[in-house]
């Protein structure tokens with residue numbers, strides 16, 4: 001074998017190794033994006049990263065997010081625990097995405113997503129109603145009431161012109177990774193995942209990797225963005241606004257949410273992006 005042939009063989013072996021590594025990784029969860037240096041991967045959530053992702057939601061989302069803060073969830077472990085049950089139910093729908101730091105094999109950011117269907121929209125709302133009945137903690141119940149209030153603000157099926165949409169429900173980035181555009185990447189991956197489902201390419205997998213039924217197909221991505229950071233992100237990614245609610249107009253125990261949270265936040269935006 002001459003030098004040229006030898007180099008060609010090495011090159012082909014490397015390509016094949018890279019492909020096999022990629023395939024092995026895909027078995028862990030579909031890869032939606034890899035950062036240029038390969039350090040961060042955006043993948044579909046699998047069982048392997050479930051607990052760490054749920055922990056991240058407890059430590060970041062339910063500790064910092066503004067409606068949760070207004071409802072007193074951050075200082076109430078019982079409230080966080082009860083909302084953890086909702087997060088787990090959402091994860092089981094098989095359409096959530098996470099950012100993984102490959103060097104540390106650590107969850108850096110998460111987007112927990114849920115599908116809503118028009119025919120069963122009463123069922124979706126009844127998830128909240130069911131929780132209202134079963135939850136014991138007042139802060140947890142107040143946050144449910146807040147979500148129900150958002151749901152009643154606008155008819156998103158009508159706005160999106162479809163009978164099924166995907167809601168980006170819980171978006172959070174671990175403190176060490178903030179400002180690195182991971183939330184943006186996760187939102188982009190969520191849009192792409194929804195587009196694939198819309199086009200009939202079934203990328204909906206249970207946490208243990210089995211395929212889930214892909215009907216009806218979602219026609220839009222929606223989100224309730226409660227911070228000026230996520231609202232900026234929505235604008236950049238071309239979301240339209242379906243409704244705007246001011247923190248001054250939302251009340252808990254005789255105080256407006258505006259008084260109960262960081263004063264720099266003005267409003268909540270309910271946004272959508274048709275596919």
Ligand SMILES: CC(C)(COP(=O)(O)OP(=O)(O)OC[C@H]1O[C@@H](n2cnc3c(N)ncnc32)[C@H](O)[C@@H]1OP(=O)(O)O)[C@@H](O)C(=O)NCCC(=O)NCCS
Nearest residue numbers: 061064065171172173178179180181182183184225226230
């Ligand atoms: C909101 C949150 C998910 C954003 O995560 P992130 O990975 O840091 O976001 P990104 O890096 O993708 O930033 C999105 C945009 O906001 C900007 N941004 C990020 N942090 C910012 C800050 N502290 N102040 C001002 N702008 C900021 C970014 O620069 C980026 O804009 P650009 O693309 O023009 O540069 C994160 O702050 C978080 O976990 N917050 C607590 C939970 C929460 O509120 N979730 C959202 C509920 S809707």
